[in-house]
Amino acid sequence: MDAMVRELSYAQAIQEAMAIAMDMDERVFLMGEDIGVYGGAFQVTxxxxxxxxxxxxxxxxxxELGGAGVAVxxxxxxxxxxFEFQFSDFATLxxxxxxxxxxxMRFMLGGEVSVPVVMRFPAGSGTGAAAQHSQSLEAWLGHVPGLKVIQPATPYDAxxxxxxxVADPDPVMIFEHKVLYKMKGPVPEGYYTVPIGKADIRREGRDLTIVATSIMVQK
Known part of the structure; x- marks a missing residue:
């Protein structure tokens, strides 16, 4: 494998991205329950x-309401x-x-302000976390004008x-399927971005279009 590309887990790729963002811009900081000494509910920080x-x-x-308010x-x-939620279920709070x-905010104030907040949501089932810790609420937030909702499918995407x-001027909600955290894949060193809102064609064909996000890309 190329020396500039390593195998990282999905969780490691997220942690590396946060470190790069913090190194590049002193305005970037992290917030969340147990993200400090404990390292986060899924050890991502x-x-x-x-x-x-x-x-x-x-x-x-x-x-969650107070933390999100401080972040905004x-x-x-x-x-x-x-801002990291321990589980996406707690977005309801x-x-x-x-x-x-x-x-x-951007629209109510005539475009005079921006809200460059990133919120991370560990989401989905498959970890035995029961009904109140296993929901996938991305569709809810995807119906809210003003929010950008993304679901990385690979460590490279993550x-x-x-x-x-982080570079986007508007609020971005990132739903990270918990089962993907341990999945490994090639991740380049250094800074790069994957465009928000642009699909990646994983397999070309002529007869059928299948659209998938997050863990379903792996299925």
Whole structure:
């Protein structure tokens, strides 16, 4: 394999993307429950608190609404927060900030402000986490004007799409299927982006179009 491309897991690719974003822009910081010393519910943030300190990898109280509100407010001041929900199910507790604030601010203020917040949602079933921790709510948020909703399917996508999301001036919701976290694949070193809103043709044909996202691309 090319020296510039390594095999990384989906989770490692996300962590590398966050580290690159934080190295490139001091406005980027992380927020979420247990993302500091514990390293996140799925160990995605890992040791980033040791590398960047508690001022940039911030453990939040168990209040998704409050944490999301702080992230949205920080984005309005020009910061670039990445807010992690422990499980996508808990987005329901923060709908006020996601739907009524983050999604609408640019339009309600005549385009004078932007809300460059990234929210990460571990989603989906298959890990034995039961009904309240296994939902896939991307379709809900996909119906909200003002939000960009993405679902990376590979480690390559996970890194590139997160870096694209951090650079985006609008709120981006990233749904990460939990079963994919351990999946490995080729990931280039350094900075690159995967365009948001542009499909990747995985297999060409003439008779049928199948559209899939996230783990279903692997199926």
């Amino acid at each position: 890992g040791d980033l608190v040791e590398r960047y300190g508690a001022d940039r990898v911030i453990d939040t109280p168990i209040s 407010g920080a984005a309005l001041t020009g910061m670039r927060p990445i 923060a709908m006020e900030q996601i739907v009524n604030q983050a999604a609408k 890194k590139g799409m997160l870096l694209a999301a």
